[in-house]
Amino acid sequence: MIPASPLFSQIPPAHPVERTARWQQLWREAITDPIELLRLLGLEAHAAELLAGADTGFAMRVPRGFVARMRHGDPADPLLLQVMPGTGELLDAPGFSTDAVADLDASVAPGVLHKYSGRALLIATGSCAINCRYCFRRHFPYAQETAATGHWRAAIDHLAGDPSISEVILSGGDPLSLSTAKLADLTAALAGIPHVRRLRIHSRLPVVLPERVDHGLLDWLERLPMQKVMVVHANHANELDESVAEACASLNRAGVTLLNQSVLLRHINDTVDALVDLSERLFACSILPYYLHQLDRVQGAAHFEVSDQVAIALIEGTRARLPGYLVPSLVREIPGATSKQPV
Numbered sequence: 001m002i003p004a005s006p007l008f009s010q011i012p013p014a015h016p017v018e019r020t021a022r023w024q025q026l027w028r029e030a031i032t033d034p035i036e037l038l039r040l041l042g043l044e045a046h047a048a049e050l051l052a053g054a055d056t057g058f059a060m061r062v063p064r065g066f067v068a069r070m071r072h073g074d075p076a077d078p079l080l081l082q083v084m085p086g087t088g089e090l091l092d093a094p095g096f097s098t099d100a101v102a103d104l105d106a107s108v109a110p111g112v113l114h115k116y117s118g119r120a121l122l123i124a125t126g127s128c129a130i131n132c133r134y135c136f137r138r139h140f141p142y143a144q145e146t147a148a149t150g151h152w153r154a155a156i157d158h159l160a161g162d163p164s165i166s167e168v169i170l171s172g173g174d175p176l177s178l179s180t181a182k183l184a185d186l187t188a189a190l191a192g193i194p195h196v197r198r199l200r201i202h203s204r205l206p207v208v209l210p211e212r213v214d215h216g217l218l219d220w221l222e223r224l225p226m227q228k229v230m231v232v233h234a235n236h237a238n239e240l241d242e243s244v245a246e247a248c249a250s251l252n253r254a255g256v257t258l259l260n261q262s263v264l265l266r267h268i269n270d271t272v273d274a275l276v277d278l279s280e281r282l283f284a285c286s287i288l289p290y291y292l293h294q295l296d297r298v299q300g301a302a303h304f305e306v307s308d309q310v311a312i313a314l315i316e317g318t319r320a321r322l323p324g325y326l327v328p329s330l331v332r333e334i335p336g337a338t339s340k341q342p343v
Helices: 023-028 034-042 044-049 155-158 178-192 215-225 242-253 273-283 309-317
Strands: 107-109 114-115 117-122 168-171 197-203 227-232 256-263 288-293 329-332
Touching: 034 044, 044 107, 114 155, 114 288, 155 178, 168 178, 178 215, 215 242, 242 256, 273 288, 273 309, 309 329
Parallel strands: 117 168, 168 197, 197 227, 227 256, 256 288, 288 329
Antiparallel strands: 107 114, 114 117
């Protein structure tokens, strides 16, 4: 377990105080209109420049709490650039596809992806609290490929029938968009599979909607009989405010090992200073930097790509300024490979 940082030692050791609004209500209040977002940030004058009338076919969604962390009046804010649709998504870039990491080739049962030895991934849901413009599953056919189909039966049967699987990864979409009751139902079935020892949850919600980390979720996590790992997703230090720190400290106390995966993104975190600040802030929030991904080459995200030469120089510069445990591994996912590949 990653210990909580002294920076947040005054956070009480009990569960966090419930917010006045439940997380589901905050989810429903997310901003889906780009013009409204620009108006809130005082950027109406930049609407033509940022949007240019682009209709990307991939809806915008961003929680208001995440918007509150953006810099007012700054059209180059690194959080804004992650969520604002634009004409860059309409580029027809060679080498970019709708299934960048060959997820569909790895499907072995409804919503079950089995790419790597010892672990299998469940597409738990297609829902997300935030639509990141670089999302590698922005074209994924969730309606046909979700593990929840048939009350998880096919997914559970596949996992139970393969004794080589010791770790189950909940992904999506975002698995924490499911109700805690549904998560408990699923994990009760997983707990009955003797060879499944670890549960890994990939979620952006503790960062973009930290209110999701409520009493019910923490109680469920504390009672899980499996080892628990949560891989959160933050790309810039400004994403990690006090509410995120409190949520992550609570997860840590519930026995969850917290890791972070980032994506290297042009104009967002492609400087040594940005990567160093992110790693320092993550560790202050009880999160260990894990992966820095080279962009998955999904159609609509080419304008975010950073070259391998620049990426290697950035990670070397980061390594020169941080202890080794705060330097994430620079990796790329290559279809058919037996693991994430170092860059």
